[in-house]
Amino acid sequence: MNGLLTLLGIESWKPLLTALVLPPLPFFLLLLIGARLILPRRGLGWLVILLSLAGLWLSACVGMGQVLVQFALKPPAALSAAAVADLKAAVKGKEPVAIVVLGGGAEPLAPEYGISNLAPASLARLRYGLWLSRETGAPVAFSGGVGWAQSTDGKPEAEVAARIASREFGQPLKWQEDRSRDTRENAGHTVQLLKRDGITRIVLVTDGWHMPRAQKMFEQAAGGSVKVDPAPMGLAQHTTRPALDWIPSPAGYQKVHNAVRELLALLVRA
Structure with a gap:
């Protein structure tokens, strides 16, 4: 899919195309189709409408x-x-290991700080990567440029992460990969960067829902020359009553959105 978009010269359309195929937009379209079908085929029309409503409910x-x-x-x-x-033992034994944190978005300007900031998901990933570094002694790399959905005048995410890691956590990053615009480029650019410094083992940090695709991309980019160990985070379960898990909510919409987006990306090999 990436190759097709590149061939057509519309790589920057990826966020728009993704938004069009993710819930709830397809269900809104089905509602319109169902409403139209009520006139010539009343039963089928109502079935489509009810299925659409069920999809809208479950997607949140x-x-x-x-x-x-x-x-x-x-x-x-x-x-x-x-x-x-x-x-930790591997690092003490001088095995060339790097912790790689994948970016999850940035805010070009956070008014409360007066400067750019990491999005909550990205900051949580950075925090876990730095914690792993303190526990094991392995150096940290952060991968993230200006994503396809971001404004082109924003700072590369890795630059923002480096500032926060140094000033707020007191742990400078060893590597910054600031050219990537998506997960595939995260993998390609980061593996290339780390190979130059002799790294043969990567501990990959990203959200659990993102890890299957991210790990696959990094293993493909490494071509067997670098071992990729997954270190997923954000796996904690909600502590609400089970019945509330099936009531639509903003948290539910975000969770379903992330999962469906990853499934589609794996399906089209994006």
Whole structure:
């Protein structure tokens, strides 16, 4: 799919095309089709309308998002204490290891700070990557430029992350990859950057729902010369009553949106 968009010269259309195929827009279209079908075929029209309403409802439920993530995306488990200890031992044994944090969005200007800032998802990833670095001693790389959906006058995300890591966490980044615009470019540019410094093992940090595709992209970019260990985060379950997981909510919409987006990206190999 990426190759086709590049061939047509419309790579920058990716965010728009994605938005058009993700919920709730397809269900709105089905509602219109169902309404039109009521006139010549009343039963079929109402069936389409009811299916559309069910789709709209489920596309904003935390429970549906959890089902999609757990059973369709199947993210790897979080690193255990034993796995972190093994990683620490590998670093002490002089194995060339790098922790790679993938960007999750940036704010060109956060008025409360008066400067650019990381989006909440990106900041959470950075925090976990820096925590892993403190626990293991492995240096950190951050990968993120100006995404396709961002304004072109924004600062590269890696630059923003480097400032926050140094000033607010007291842990400077060792590498900044600031040219990538999507996950595929994250992988290609970052692997190339780390290979030059002799890195043979990457500990990849991103959200659990994003990890299956991100890990696949990095393994393809590495071509077997660099080991990729997944270190997913954001896997905590909601603590609300189970019944509330099936009531539409903003959190539910975001969870389903992320899961469906990843499934589509895996399907079209984007």
